[in-house]
Amino acid sequence: MDVGTMGGLTGGHGGRPDLVLRGRAVLPEGERPAAVAVTGGTIVAVGPADARFDAVEDRTLCPDEVLIPGLVDTHVHVNEPGRTEWEGFATATAAAAAGGVTTIVDMPLNSIPPTVSPEALDVKRAAAAGAAAVDVGFWGGAIPSSLGSLRALHDAGVFGFKCFLAPSGVDEFPHLDRTQLDAALDELAEFDGLLIVHAEDPDELPHGYGGGRGYAGYLASRPDGAEVAAVEHVVEGVRRTGGRAHVLHVSSAEVLPVLRAAKADGLRVTAETCPHYLTFTDTDVPDGATRFKCAPPIRGSRNQDLLWEALDDGTIDLVVTDHSPSTVELKTAGGGDFAAAWGGIAGLQLGLAAVWTQAERRGVPLASVVGWMASATAGLVGLDDRGAIVPGRRADLAVLAPDAELVVDATRLEHRNPVTAYDGAQLRGVVRETWLAGAPARPGVGRGALLDRPTHVALTAT
Template sequence: MSSQPWVLASQRVVTETGVREAAVVVRDGKVAAVLPPSEVPAGLPVEHVGHKVVMPGVVDCHAHINEPGRTEWEGFETATRAAASGGITTVVDMPLNSIPATTTLAALHLKAAAAEGHCAIDYGFWGGVIPGNTGELDAMVSAGVTGFKCFLIHSGVDEFPHTTREDLERALPVLARRGVPLIVHAELTPDEQPPQGDTRTYRSYLASRPRHWEDDAIRMMVELCRLHRTRVHIVHLSSSDALPDIAAARREGLPFSVETCPHYLTFDAEHIPDGATFLKCAPPIREAENREKLWEGLARGDIDMVVSDHSPCTPALKHLDKGDFAAAWGGIASLQFSLPAVWTGMRERGHGLESLVRWMCRHPARLIGLEGVKGSLTPGADADLLVFDPEASSVPEASQVRHRHKLTPYAGRSLHGVVERTYLRGERIYAQGEFSSSPSGRWVRRPDTA
């Protein structure tokens, strides 16, 4: 890290008080000040980017990196380089799809060892709540996990079994005492059924995971949040029918938050062709009217944030040759493209840069306990900065995809917003297709568990 202070200035800096002309003073990897350009101390080197936007780095608290154990799906080196090129400066890895799953202290140590020295950006880890591992939770919090994830339905991998309400009744008091959140894959059904009929049709897959699965699960989690006062966060909200229950929980003052993902805000069921298994995810992408209600929920504040849910696999597991939604792995590769995908939808609906930073930087940082450290340009925060051109557009080609595998629904799609430079703690790690020579990402823990 350079100790030489320097300044990044622009006519459009997204500050805590709005978008304005400003200069960000960087010292020792931190934001030292955000000043009017005329007040920059003499003698400091200044990089002025004109009308390009300077904003905080994106905080993505939902990505499946899969290493160790399924590194052929994705790994820390490829995932974090893709993230850096997409403006993400902090990522939190999910506890499943790696082998072993991050459900014990020993598994957490293995995950941390696999990541160390290989990450282009800062990173954290979610632990997992599964049946029978309540005794591991305290030690994992002390070791630095961000919080814990559970599934209320089969996770897709046998290493990460789903929890019952009884399992959660045992785990939630521990999480409440330690002050860490439970993040929940909220689908609940007593009689899970695979797609019926012609499983090449998207209609069959959509019908196999109805909205009420999410709605029922969210109602149960509101009840448990009320009982235990544990922070509960719903991941990848797909069903807009759940928004009234979410809003009611907020009015009640419960510690309850929600995210959605770029694919739910971009695509719609009516335009997913039969056999297009690269768009299979769980919960599923729903109808256009549902998508627009999710946007409305974001605008109202019922939905807190947008994160990628980057969940790649080897192309063979998507069964593209057969186009079989029943057989295909569910997950969308999106880490590199989440920022421009969301900004594209925001432009179309009249949302501005301040909302972008709130939904993709500040609120995710708050969830992981790093508000004021990540995701903002407040003095004392890490100098994780982007130079972003919100007017530019691109059509990503497969050759430009930096994930381990090139299969993503964003390839070939026109996207607004181009990340020109990415800085991590004041050091430039990405600029116009080029990366710094060595990865400098660090494990970032919740401040109360560091």
Template sequence: MSTTPDHTFDLVVRGERVLVDGAEQPREVGVRAGAITAVEPLGTGLAGARVVELAPGQVLIPGLVDTHVHVNEPGRTEWEGFASATRAAAAGGVTTIVDMPLNSIPPTVDVAALEVKQKVARDQAFVDVGFWGGAVPGNTSDLRPLWDAGVFGFKCFLLHSGVDEFGHLEPDELETDLAEIAQFDGLMIVHAEDSHVIDEAPAAHGDHYESFLASRPRDAENTAIAHVIDAARRTGARAHVLHLSSSDALPMIRRAKAEGVRLTVETCPHYLALAAEEIPDGATAYKCCPPIREGANRDLLWEALLDGTIDIVVSDHSPSTPDLKDLDTGDFGTAWGGVSSLQLGLAIVWTAARERGVAFERVVEWMSTRPARLAGLARKGGIVVGHDADLAVVEPGTTFVVDPLALHHKNPITPYANRALSGAVVATFLRGEEVTPDRPTGRLLTRGDI
């Protein structure tokens, strides 16, 4: 009977460009029992049951962590679903997602609803999946039980969420819930647009994007973010601003962080790659909330990302069926607001970054290392001994043209259709095993067991 020598790994990946400690280095990575157990200089000669040699132009990176994904199952599975969403994630180099508490039915606002979602997801996940809980009017007493059940934090809206079963918080309710979660050092993640400012804005209608943009003014974000900062300051709770679109809010965010307010901020690929001036009439695939703003606004978001004011980049993958996008009428007033980009996020951001002279490793930091840190995923987000062997092989110099029908998203709707993007994902590994579209090997993550 043969035995495996102690020095042999289940998987070895080696090449000139391995992203370790924030820089590309010539390394060999050894994986055993799903974990990274060796990171050695190239030429060490690690032996493995499977050896992957990186080709010229390929880079080994830690798998991306996307903490803002709407899977929508159960209840609206025709919009997406765990199987399609996690296949798409893996195809885009994402090895961990954290699912939003809406637009599924029931929404994840109590432990029973969380258990329903976990049961549905368990045998369908092609990557690892964690869950956010929801903070809605009347469920303050459910927050601690959800936290103890393993959610990574709580999402709330400060205006209508888009679905009636997930109500929004008024500023005083937000502060009440922040005070509650401060007692156990939970995290509140906030869709920060002010309902009263939106109510006073002109209603969107027709196929001109300018009408929709005027209906979601920057001041709606600015006002809501000011509420979040004030409440976080008073309660001492951790607060996270979702999908920042308005660059006008950046000065107050910088001041709050300098004061020691426990505040983090994300933005999304569509705010970094697209601009209002470029959106054609009737192109409702571009509609999202808050909206894609002007090119000058985009430039300021990039500056804030580079200087650390914005912490992470995640997809806000918010899909729907084609009929809800009103593709036939192109009416921005009635179309569902959400961009599908889970599979494309790395390529979208890298394409825009390289045009600005931003290094590839910075993009990976924003989309892997820092989101893992935000969620407290201690074993994710780096090629480090002891971490899960969640890895992706990427060709940053390879360009491809987006074909919506070729994506794993359930519905072929994307504003990136026919767009040339750089950064092809060649292979994705979850705990050292290559992810294939026929065998779901993802695990359900809870905050307590990571």
């Protein structure tokens, strides 16, 4: 059959597809040769690689390239306005596009004001308008002063609400105590809002950590038990209210039995982990190397193996970068003192390469990586118009050379400040091109849309 005559090929140039891409592709059923036809920014057909299309542009990928859906990163700290010297919408979305990410969802901190009211969301949107190279959505914040008024921010279009159960590191975004966590879950259950949780229990964090250059001391200051206790609190709250919660950046494998039990009981609890937990272990962090500082921290090798197993069996649903940059001065404050330096890993441009490098070594197929970083993340926030190469979805796409290698040079990355834990790392997987709605996504070209939370679907990871 001439695929170009199939239903759905409308619009464009007299009914002709604008673009056809041919080559290996990661589809929902796995990786295979395919031809993907695009009209008006939407995928209109997926056929065999030799399918006949009368397209305006017909392009065959190089033999070493694979077409993948654009990634959806639901955990990105852009920091603009207020701390734009740390990062900004132009630089963060340039890094996203360079890494094959076509949609980001921005965290409500560390911007000033934090996104904790409709008025603050308006300020954030004004900062992003015209600057974003990829699509941008927004999380709201659940802090003590915003409890009781979350519905208004939900109705303004945020995708859900971020809270901390331990101090966030910035005064304008205080954490929730146990009673306030319960209040937030009660409030969100009334309109089925999603709570996303930085899960560390401050009562389980040992007192007296004095800092210093030793990574072992910093690791001991953020023990596994703090994550476990916090996730238990969240699960108890979801069980009581029937609501929904998502556990952010799982670093400790000791959390996994709690998550498995919650899922077995049918609770609406999902979880994520991050490329740095899947890539580095504690022995990779030299003393004084504060570019690796994050909370919760990078842990041991057996712990890392268990995180990979949890992704495979579905206990952990998805992978996001938690791109949390700062200035070089803040990241290296104290001359290598882990107490003084800002915590956070800048890795938005490198997330796919980092995860694929480790996945390939472990025999994990590229289709699984794409599932965790595109379709599952899109599902978390209800963006069912993207995240997979399927007719009817947006033509948000990336061309990946999975066997190509790169040595990371922090000074050549697109994010604002040249510091990252990945500096000097040898990774596999080079993104050669990214398309946003069927057109090239380019740094400095503000084609990205500002997204509202979809209202027609439940927000669940798939």
